[in-house]
């Protein structure tokens with residue numbers, strides 16, 4: 201009988217925010233070979249394609265694909281059994297000899313976009329963010345529009361411009377308003393939106409609704425999102441149909457998809473909703489996620505948005521986006537909307553952090569900023585409570601601004 205150890209036999213895993221209670225999925229390239237699915241353990245990647253080829257884990261061949269989509273389509277029972285098997289492989293020393301050769305140092309791999317993005321939806325679910333934006337753009341009027349507490353506001357974004365963390369972001373060019381009339385040129389109010397994205401694994405047929413209680417049957421996991429936003433382009437174009445070119449030039453996601461199974465200890469009661477919501481938006485229990493986010497601007501931590509303060513929950517968002525019968529596809533990504541807490545140091549956009557560009561902030565390198573300049577780098581990270589008082593990390597989403605073309 202093999203020796204069972206409490207933690208992992210992988211060096212550095214115990215006590216790491218990427219220990220065996222985390223195990224996020226990604227897609228990596230190593231040694232110029234084809235993209236492979238892997239799972240992160242400490243500072244290494246377990247080659248899951250290799251593990252499935254060796255018969256160490258069974259997933260109907262879905263782990264031998266260049267993206268996570270086929271695996272995500274398998275559904276929750278398979279997600280959970282594969283995860284349990286990976287934990288076994290990484291904790292039971294009986295498997296060490298077979299598994300060790302499948303570990304690749306993180307520093308040697310290139311991380312790729314982990315899933316083919318099907319449809320992309322972006323919500324607007326932070327009451328603090330919506331109120332701040334309302335005050336900045338519509339001073340003297342009620343900060344929230346009349347519909348805001350009755351439904352999770354959202355729009356359909358551009359799936360084809362979702363890029364993986366690390367991809368450079370070219371400053372967008374477009375129209376913006378000036379007192380002399382609209383002009384055309386590079387955006388001068390380029391911003392971020394720190395968000396959390398939910399990745400759909402199991403699809404739903406056209407015409408069906410997905411109930412809020414079925415959230416965990418459809419949603420595979422979570423990514424960090426930076427919804428880059430050109431505020432000047434956005435302000436001129438957004439009425440009457442909503443965001444368009446001010447958003448669609450790029451949306452960055454983290455390379456690691458944290459499975460919901462790793463976030464069991466992170467679910468917390470969401471803020472109470474008043475007025476009461478329509479029946480289809482009732483989620484019982486009404487739970488959000490206690491993700492603690494951090495925004496770094498050229499290396500300086502400028503904000504710590506608390507995801508637990510979000511007014512609308514991911515289960516409510518899923519119920520809302522399908523209530524009209526719209527189908528879900530494997531690879532659908534829906535993002536929370538900018539995450540902002542009640543304090544200035546908790547906001548998820550520079551629009552709010554600098555109050556519409558009127559209050560510059562200190563960033564790394566001893567400089568000050570209102571909006572992004574060419575060469576700037578923004579990194580968003582997050583952690584969440586794990587089992588037994590531990591902390592897990594949700595990777596990072598980073599991007600550097602290149603000059604307009």
Ligand code: MN
Pocket residue numbers: 322323393395427537538
């Ligand atoms: Mn957004």
